[in-house]
Amino acid sequence: MRYERQLLIPQIGQSGQEKLKKSKVTVIGVGGLGSPVLTYLVSAGVGRIQIVDCDVVSESNLNRQFLHHTVDIGRAKVLSAQEKLASLNPEVKVSTVNQRLNPDNVKEYISGSDVVVDCVDNAETRIMAAAACMELDIPLVEGGVRGFYGYVMDIGKDYPCLSCLGYDTVKQKTPVPVLGVTAGIIGCMQANECIKLLLGIGAPLYGRMLNYDGLSGNWEEVHVKKAADCPIHARAEAGKRGK
Amino acid sequence: MIEVRFFATFREGRDKVSLLEPKDFKTAGDILDHFRIHREEVAILLINGLYSPADTAVKDGDVIALFPPVGGG
Secondary structure, eight states: OTTHHHHTSTTTHHHHHHHHHTOEEEEEOOSTTHHHHHHHHHHHTOSEEEEEOOOBOOGGGTTTOTTSOGGGTTSBHHHHHHHHHHHHOTTSEEEEEOSOOOTTTHHHHHTTOSEEEEOOSOHHHHHHHHHHHHHHTOOEEEEEEEBTEEEEEEEOTTSOOTTTTTGGGOOOOSSOOBOHHHHHHHHHHHHHHHHHHHHTOSOOOBTEEEEEETTTTEEEEEEOOOOTTOHHHHHHHHHHHHO | OEEEEEOGGGGTTSOSEEEEOGGGOSBHHHHHHHTTOOGGGOSEEEETTEEOOTTOBOOTTOEEEEEOOOBOO
16 A cells, blocks of 8 residues: 555554645746655645746756656656656646745646745846745745755744845856755655644744754754845735735 | 854855854844855844844854755655
8 A cells, every 4th residue: 555654653553644635836946946846745645736837847956856767868857757656646636836925826726825935047047936835824845955955944834934034135057056865855854844833733943943964974053043024024014915 | 252143055065153253243144244154045144033124233152054945844
């Protein structure tokens, strides 16, 4: 039986498995983080998963984006990923959005999700996704990588977001250096956070930025605070009042 | 003392944590200059867990955390 081993986990069991089956998760970005996130959410039996990415597979993706194979070069990432995920677990409904998120469509696409997982490669989309999630009151699992390092953190309307941390002022020079296994480790942590949030178990990483150092082999937690003048929190509040 | 915690690539070629004499630094920017870190290299600068611009004053007991930008893999 597919889920036999996780049904044995007291915090999951039959009722948790049913909860996962009834859940919907949106994963933004099907790259180095998105590959492990999607693989483990699909393996775990999350019922509906929507994947959003407008990119096509290139050869330089293949050191870390393991849902895409050499034969997929040139194909849309969402289609390449959907094919592998359907083969892994046909019980999961995987839908695709082959578009770039923008301020006009982001809320439409993430609406109805129980959790959103941010696996994108640019600060602009990170901030946009965080703003939309907060406005719709959807928990967001945030993750990022650089070289041998990475972090994971959960974001919610009552907790600090990337804008609270000043991340919206970042001038990111691309491409960011990434070791495939680092993205794998952080993506696995994001999948773990997502499952915790869906099941309402454990201690989510709200206000706790968990940092990974692959060279020293350490995890370090940094407690972060919500900014009083955060524009995203203000926009989310204004959006709710406007409804 | 002021504690400076470096994260990700900022810790390469440095200790992970440095302790500084408060009398030698007025602002967080002075600390960045001390470590030869350009302002635009810093994605997140926290003082005691709170986002702070580089011109924020620093004092004894502060814990500063510095992060570079990240990608999505």
